[in-house]
Amino acid sequence: MLISVCSLKGSPGVTTVAAGLALTWPGDDRFIAECDPSGGDLGSWARVPTQSTKGVGPLIRAVAQSSARPDLNDFIVDVYDWQGSAQQGRGLPVLLGLDNPDHVSGDPEGNWNRVARAIVTHPGVVIADAGRVQPAAQTQRELIARSAVVLVVVQPSIEQARYARARLPLLTSIRAGGGHDASTVRLVVIGEKPYHPSEFAGFLADAKVPTPVAAQIPFEPDKAGPHVVGAEPKRQRRSRVLGALAALAVALEAEFVEHPVENKEMTGAATA
Numbered sequence: 334m335l336i337s338v339c340s341l342k343g344s345p346g347v348t349t350v351a352a353g354l355a356l357t358w359p360g361d362d363r364f365i366a367e368c369d370p371s372g373g374d375l376g377s378w379a380r381v382p383t384q385s386t387k388g389v390g391p392l393i394r395a396v397a398q399s400s401a402r403p404d405l406n407d408f409i410v411d412v413y414d415w416q417g418s419a420q421q422g423r424g425l426p427v428l429l430g431l432d433n434p435d436h437v438s439g440d441p442e443g444n445w446n447r448v449a450r451a452i453v454t455h456p457g458v459v460i461a462d463a464g465r466v467q468p469a470a471q472t473q474r475e476l477i478a479r480s481a482v483v484l485v486v487v488q489p490s491i492e493q494a495r496y497a498r499a500r501l502p503l504l505t506s507i508r509a510g511g512g513h514d515a516s517t518v519r520l521v522v523i524g525e526k527p528y529h530p531s532e533f534a535g536f537l538a539d540a541k542v543p544t545p546v547a548a549q550i551p552f553e554p555d556k557a558g559p560h561v562v563g564a565e566p567k568r569q570r571r572s573r574v575l576g577a578l579a580a581l582a583v584a585l586e587a588e589f590v591e592h593p594v595e596n597k598e599m600t601g602a603a604t605a
């Protein structure tokens with residue numbers, strides 16, 4: 334199950350949302366795929382030394398050298414492995430993004446597309462940080478078309494509302510190509526200024542681009558960005574940013590991850 338987190342303009346908090354969802358996800362079977370074409374941030378946020386065999390860069394090189402489908406698990410690292418005992422008891426598995434975006438722009442063979450395909454067909458839960466959506470970027474289109482849900486992170490300003498009005502129809506048309514209806518494109522609104530999230534959503538609805546608000550995240554600069562992965566667990570538990578993202582994680586898990594229903598009667602019949 335793939336969840337894509339993206340923005341339409343600027344740097345509203347996509348990586349913060351993706352990291353917070355993964356940190357608070359119910360269960361351990363999930364990882365973050367850093368697919369922002371402009372590069373990844375979690376490696377530096379968690380102070381992970383540069384990796385020569387893990388992450389998107391080595392994965393692109395691996396698919397360039399072999400036609401076999403890569404096993405993503407071979408390229409994922411737990412970014413807390415470098416943080417010592419402070420983070421014990423929790424993991425944050427990440428397919429680290431590029432630290433040199435030239436690897437994507439200089440990819441005439443389309444290897445990055447094969448990476449995207451491996452991500453969208455991965456059997457577990459993948460939270461993809463898709464970065465800012467650029468209409469021409471084929472890899473982002475693939476992620477957006479094939480996700481169970483697309484979270485569009487916005488700050489509730491008039492500029493972002495105008496941009497969202499212009500750009501959301503593109504997202505929903507890419508989604509339609511993947512067989513998903515418009516209700517699976519949802520807003521994650523950061524803060525309440527200058528407009529309340531409900532006013533922001535109202536503007537879009539009036540503009541005939543109705544888009545549900547999946548979550549409202551408090552504006553707390555000292556709990557966002559690098560602080561999301563860097564803070565002590567005790568501080569993290571007090572963070573309202575992580576609290577709001579935990580509630581979103583639980584809701585998404587309940588809505589989109591299939592839980593096999595155990596049929597007690599049948600189990601009983603079989604053992605009787």
Ligand SMILES: Nc1ncnc2c1ncn2[C@@H]1O[C@H](COP(=O)(O)OP(=O)(O)O)[C@@H](O)[C@H]1O
Nearest residue numbers: 344345346347348349523551552553554557558
């Ligand atoms: N909920 C939030 N409250 C306050 N500041 C935030 C919040 N989310 C993100 N930020 C800040 O915005 C900047 C960009 O965040 P980041 O998550 O890297 O966004 P993006 O991935 O969209 O570039 C960082 O300085 C970060 O601390």
Ligand SMILES: [Mg+2]
Nearest residue numbers: 347348369374
């Ligand atoms: Mg980012």
